[in-house]
Amino acid sequence: MTPDHGVCFDFNGVIVDDERHHASALIATLADAGITLDEATYYRDYLGYDDRGCFRHAYDAADRPLDDATLATLIDTKGERYRDGISRDLTMVPGVTTFIRALADVGTRLVIVSAARRWEIEHVLGEAGLRDCFRAIVAAEDVERTKPDPEGYRKGLAHLALGAERVVVVEDSLPGFRAGRAAGMRVAMVATSHPIEELAEAAPDALWPSFEGRRPEELPWIRT
Numbered sequence: 001m002t003p004d005h006g007v008c009f010d011f012n013g014v015i016v017d018d019e020r021h022h023a024s025a026l027i028a029t030l031a032d033a034g035i036t037l038d039e040a041t042y043y044r045d046y047l048g049y050d051d052r053g054c055f056r057h058a059y060d061a062a063d064r065p066l067d068d069a070t071l072a073t074l075i076d077t078k079g080e081r082y083r084d085g086i087s088r089d090l091t092m093v094p095g096v097t098t099f100i101r102a103l104a105d106v107g108t109r110l111v112i113v114s115a116a117r118r119w120e121i122e123h124v125l126g127e128a129g130l131r132d133c134f135r136a137i138v139a140a141e142d143v144e145r146t147k148p149d150p151e152g153y154r155k156g157l158a159h160l161a162l163g164a165e166r167v168v169v170v171e172d173s174l175p176g177f178r179a180g181r182a183a184g185m186r187v188a189m190v191a192t193s194h195p196i197e198e199l200a201e202a203a204p205d206a207l208w209p210s211f212e213g214r215r216p217e218e219l220p221w222i223r224t
Contacts, residue, residue: 166222
């Protein structure tokens with residue numbers, strides 16, 4: 001990896017171990033609205049989608065209408081619950097801080113492409129001391145179509161100013177995997193949100209339990 005190579009990092013489940021906070025905040029907010037969602041269904045059907053997509057999916061599944069004003073209120077309420085969760089328990093994915101810093105130290109171009117909101121990403125990166133490692137953040141507010149649509153990763157490539165053949169995506173979700181592949185990039189996955197056997201069936205270019213003991217040169221770079 002050199003300054004003419006790049007990495008597009010997903011955020012939730014790849015950098016910060018916070019999917020449990022998103023799950024509990026979404027489940028509680030939907031319960032207030034009279035819609036039941038359990039954790040197993042969240043990890044099976046909701047992982048990788050932004051807040052808009054999660055609430056729209058839940059209301060569709062419950063055969064209930066959802067107007068824009070109600071959606072905005074739901075997103076704000078869920079965000080408050082999420083903020084409370086990470087304020088009590090901010091946990092980084094094992095090994096990721098060292099891994100990101102090693103990439104940045106040799107000049108590898110880095111961006112984040114995530115369905116999380118910008119304030120969530122900025123907060124965690126600031127607390128972890130990693131904000132200076134990233135050239136840009138593509139957050140939920142920056143795209144019209146969330147993963148598995150490749151829009152976010154295409155915007156990430158534009159920030160990196162590199163061809164897709166020189167960039168690796170790092171993901172934990174299957175919608176994210178499909179988005180990275182659709183944008184023309186190789187994809188490495190960490191098994192923080194899905195069982196490693198389930199991810200293996202998708203045949204990513206690399207598959208790790210976490211970043212512990214991993215070196216940047218182990219990413220699935222295309223040799224040029």
